[in-house]
Amino acid sequence: MKDTYFVVGISTEVGKTITSAILTEAFRADYWKPIQSGDLENSDTDKIKRLISNTRTVFHPNSYGLHTPASPHLSAQLDNVRIELNKIVRPKTDNTLIIEAAGGLYVPLNEDDMVLDLIRPTDKVVLVSRHYLGSINHTLLTYETLKNRGLQVHSIVFSGVPTPSTEEVILHHTGLPVLLHIDEEPYFDKNVILEYASKVNKL
Numbered sequence: 042m043k044d045t046y047f048v049v050g051i052s053t054e055v056g057k058t059i060t061s062a063i064l065t066e067a068f069r070a071d072y073w074k075p076i077q078s079g080d081l082e083n084s085d086t087d088k089i090k091r092l093i094s095n096t097r098t099v100f101h102p103n104s105y106g107l108h109t110p111a112s113p114h115l116s117a118q119l120d121n122v123r124i125e126l127n128k129i130v131r132p133k134t135d136n137t138l139i140i141e142a143a144g145g146l147y148v149p150l151n152e153d154d155m156v157l158d159l160i161r162p163t164d165k166v167v168l169v170s171r172h173y174l175g176s177i178n179h180t181l182l183t184y185e186t187l188k189n190r191g192l193q194v195h196s197i198v199f200s201g202v203p204t205p206s207t208e209e210v211i212l213h214h215t216g217l218p219v220l221l222h223i224d225e226e227p228y229f230d231k232n233v234i235l236e237y238a239s240k241v242n243k244l
Contacts, residue, residue, distance in 0.1 A: 043137040047164040051179040053144050055171035056200030058085045061141040062092040067238035070137035073101040075129045079110025092234045101132035114149040124150040165195035172204040184215045196220035
Protein backbone atom coordinates (compact mmCIF):
# COMPACT_ATOMS: atom_id res chain seq x y z
CA MET A 42 0.00 0.00 0.00
CA LYS A 43 1.12 3.55 -0.68
CA ASP A 44 0.85 6.42 1.79
CA THR A 45 -2.01 6.64 4.25
CA TYR A 46 -3.27 10.12 5.14
CA PHE A 47 -5.36 10.36 8.30
CA VAL A 48 -7.51 13.51 8.27
CA VAL A 49 -8.26 14.84 11.75
CA GLY A 50 -9.93 18.05 12.89
CA ILE A 51 -9.61 20.36 15.87
CA SER A 52 -13.35 19.97 16.48
CA THR A 53 -16.49 18.92 14.66
CA GLU A 54 -17.68 20.67 11.49
CA VAL A 55 -14.29 22.18 10.67
CA GLY A 56 -13.93 20.83 7.14
CA LYS A 57 -12.63 17.26 7.42
CA THR A 58 -14.99 15.84 4.80
CA ILE A 59 -14.23 18.53 2.20
CA THR A 60 -10.52 18.16 2.91
CA SER A 61 -10.85 14.39 2.51
CA ALA A 62 -12.66 14.85 -0.80
CA ILE A 63 -9.94 17.18 -2.10
CA LEU A 64 -7.14 14.82 -1.08
CA THR A 65 -8.98 11.80 -2.47
CA GLU A 66 -9.31 13.59 -5.80
CA ALA A 67 -5.77 15.01 -5.77
CA PHE A 68 -4.15 11.62 -5.17
CA ARG A 69 -6.86 9.56 -6.89
CA ALA A 70 -6.79 7.74 -3.59
CA ASP A 71 -9.13 5.30 -1.86
CA TYR A 72 -11.37 6.68 0.89
CA TRP A 73 -12.42 5.17 4.20
CA LYS A 74 -14.32 6.51 7.18
CA PRO A 75 -14.08 3.84 9.92
CA ILE A 76 -17.04 5.11 11.96
CA GLN A 77 -20.13 6.96 10.75
CA SER A 78 -22.47 8.28 13.44
CA GLY A 79 -25.84 9.27 12.02
CA ASP A 80 -26.83 10.37 8.50
CA LEU A 81 -26.54 6.84 7.18
CA GLU A 82 -28.71 7.79 4.21
CA ASN A 83 -26.35 10.65 3.37
CA SER A 84 -23.07 9.60 4.95
CA ASP A 85 -19.71 11.30 4.52
CA THR A 86 -18.80 8.49 2.13
CA ASP A 87 -21.91 9.29 0.06
CA LYS A 88 -21.02 12.99 0.07
CA ILE A 89 -17.49 12.33 -1.15
CA LYS A 90 -18.75 9.97 -3.86
CA ARG A 91 -20.77 12.89 -5.26
CA LEU A 92 -17.72 15.18 -5.18
CA ILE A 93 -15.17 12.90 -6.83
CA SER A 94 -14.55 12.87 -10.58
CA ASN A 95 -11.86 10.23 -11.00
CA THR A 96 -12.79 6.59 -11.61
CA ARG A 97 -9.90 5.03 -9.69
CA THR A 98 -11.08 5.77 -6.15
CA VAL A 99 -12.51 2.87 -4.17
CA PHE A 100 -14.87 3.76 -1.33
CA HIS A 101 -14.43 1.27 1.48
CA PRO A 102 -17.39 0.55 3.79
CA ASN A 103 -17.55 1.86 7.34
CA SER A 104 -16.56 -0.58 10.05
CA TYR A 105 -19.43 0.86 12.09
CA GLY A 106 -22.50 2.62 10.72
CA LEU A 107 -24.42 4.02 13.68
CA HIS A 108 -27.86 5.57 13.52
CA THR A 109 -27.74 8.49 15.95
CA PRO A 110 -25.80 11.68 15.12
CA ALA A 111 -23.88 11.75 18.40
CA SER A 112 -20.54 10.80 19.89
CA PRO A 113 -19.73 7.28 18.62
CA HIS A 114 -19.75 5.76 22.11
CA LEU A 115 -23.28 7.06 22.76
CA SER A 116 -24.52 6.27 19.27
CA ALA A 117 -23.21 2.71 19.67
CA GLN A 118 -24.93 2.35 23.05
CA LEU A 119 -28.23 3.45 21.49
CA ASP A 120 -27.73 0.83 18.77
CA ASN A 121 -26.96 -1.79 21.45
CA VAL A 122 -23.44 -2.40 20.17
CA ARG A 123 -19.95 -1.76 21.52
CA ILE A 124 -17.25 -0.38 19.26
CA GLU A 125 -14.26 -2.72 19.34
CA LEU A 126 -10.89 -1.61 17.99
CA ASN A 127 -10.09 -5.09 16.71
CA LYS A 128 -13.20 -4.92 14.50
CA ILE A 129 -12.03 -1.71 12.85
CA VAL A 130 -9.92 -3.38 10.18
CA ARG A 131 -8.22 -1.19 7.62
CA PRO A 132 -9.05 -2.01 4.02
CA LYS A 133 -6.34 -3.66 1.95
CA THR A 134 -5.38 -1.60 -1.06
CA ASP A 135 -2.36 -0.92 -3.22
CA ASN A 136 -3.55 2.66 -3.61
CA THR A 137 -3.02 5.73 -1.43
CA LEU A 138 -5.63 5.71 1.35
CA ILE A 139 -7.44 8.69 2.85
CA ILE A 140 -8.94 8.00 6.29
CA GLU A 141 -11.37 10.49 7.79
CA ALA A 142 -11.72 10.69 11.56
CA ALA A 143 -15.04 11.10 13.37
CA GLY A 144 -14.83 14.40 15.27
CA GLY A 145 -11.73 15.35 17.28
CA LEU A 146 -8.98 13.19 18.73
CA TYR A 147 -10.60 12.63 22.11
CA VAL A 148 -14.00 11.65 20.78
CA PRO A 149 -14.76 8.43 22.71
CA LEU A 150 -15.42 5.16 20.92
CA ASN A 151 -16.20 3.21 24.08
CA GLU A 152 -15.34 3.53 27.78
CA ASP A 153 -11.61 3.13 27.06
CA ASP A 154 -10.72 4.01 23.48
CA MET A 155 -10.70 7.28 21.55
CA VAL A 156 -10.44 8.29 17.90
CA LEU A 157 -6.78 9.00 18.64
CA ASP A 158 -6.22 5.27 19.16
CA LEU A 159 -7.05 4.59 15.50
CA ILE A 160 -4.03 6.50 14.20
CA ARG A 161 -0.83 4.58 13.43
CA PRO A 162 2.73 5.95 13.61
CA THR A 163 3.12 5.34 9.88
CA ASP A 164 0.10 7.49 9.00
CA LYS A 165 0.58 10.99 7.63
CA VAL A 166 -1.76 13.04 9.79
CA VAL A 167 -3.39 16.03 8.11
CA LEU A 168 -4.70 18.49 10.68
CA VAL A 169 -7.74 20.57 9.67
CA SER A 170 -8.15 23.89 11.47
CA ARG A 171 -10.93 26.46 11.16
CA HIS A 172 -10.97 29.89 12.78
CA TYR A 173 -13.38 30.51 15.67
CA LEU A 174 -12.98 31.84 19.19
CA GLY A 175 -10.75 29.26 20.86
CA SER A 176 -9.46 27.66 17.67
CA ILE A 177 -5.83 28.56 18.34
CA ASN A 178 -5.99 26.71 21.64
CA HIS A 179 -7.78 23.74 20.09
CA THR A 180 -5.31 23.55 17.20
CA LEU A 181 -2.22 23.69 19.39
CA LEU A 182 -3.64 21.17 21.87
CA THR A 183 -4.46 18.78 19.02
CA TYR A 184 -0.98 19.19 17.56
CA GLU A 185 0.72 18.61 20.93
CA THR A 186 -1.40 15.51 21.56
CA LEU A 187 -0.36 14.02 18.24
CA LYS A 188 3.31 14.82 18.79
CA ASN A 189 3.25 13.42 22.34
CA ARG A 190 1.89 10.16 20.93
CA GLY A 191 4.81 10.01 18.53
CA LEU A 192 2.53 10.45 15.52
CA GLN A 193 3.60 12.02 12.23
CA VAL A 194 1.84 15.35 11.71
CA HIS A 195 2.28 15.80 7.98
CA SER A 196 0.67 19.19 7.39
CA ILE A 197 -2.15 21.56 8.23
CA VAL A 198 -5.20 22.67 6.26
CA PHE A 199 -6.94 25.95 7.04
CA SER A 200 -10.60 26.02 6.07
CA GLY A 201 -13.10 28.87 6.08
CA VAL A 202 -12.55 32.62 6.06
CA PRO A 203 -8.78 33.34 6.04
CA THR A 204 -7.57 34.74 9.36
CA PRO A 205 -3.88 35.60 8.98
CA SER A 206 -3.32 36.57 12.62
CA THR A 207 -4.64 33.20 13.83
CA GLU A 208 -2.75 31.23 11.20
CA GLU A 209 0.49 33.06 11.99
CA VAL A 210 0.35 32.04 15.65
CA ILE A 211 -0.46 28.42 14.82
CA LEU A 212 2.30 28.11 12.24
CA HIS A 213 4.83 29.80 14.53
CA HIS A 214 4.19 27.30 17.33
CA THR A 215 3.86 24.16 15.21
CA GLY A 216 6.19 24.76 12.28
CA LEU A 217 3.76 22.78 10.12
CA PRO A 218 3.68 23.21 6.36
CA VAL A 219 0.36 24.39 4.95
CA LEU A 220 -1.07 21.77 2.62
CA LEU A 221 -4.05 23.84 1.54
CA HIS A 222 -6.28 26.83 2.24
CA ILE A 223 -9.99 26.09 1.65
CA ASP A 224 -12.08 29.24 1.31
CA GLU A 225 -15.63 29.78 2.54
CA GLU A 226 -17.17 28.68 -0.75
CA PRO A 227 -20.88 29.18 -1.53
CA TYR A 228 -21.03 25.50 -2.48
CA PHE A 229 -18.82 22.51 -3.23
CA ASP A 230 -19.32 20.37 -6.31
CA LYS A 231 -17.07 18.25 -8.53
CA ASN A 232 -15.64 21.25 -10.33
CA VAL A 233 -14.78 23.09 -7.13
CA ILE A 234 -13.16 19.97 -5.68
CA LEU A 235 -11.16 19.47 -8.88
CA GLU A 236 -9.94 23.08 -8.70
CA TYR A 237 -8.75 22.62 -5.12
CA ALA A 238 -7.23 19.23 -5.92
CA SER A 239 -5.08 20.89 -8.57
CA LYS A 240 -3.72 23.25 -5.87
CA VAL A 241 -2.75 20.60 -3.36
CA ASN A 242 0.87 21.00 -2.42
CA LYS A 243 1.91 17.35 -2.44
CA LEU A 244 4.49 17.67 0.30
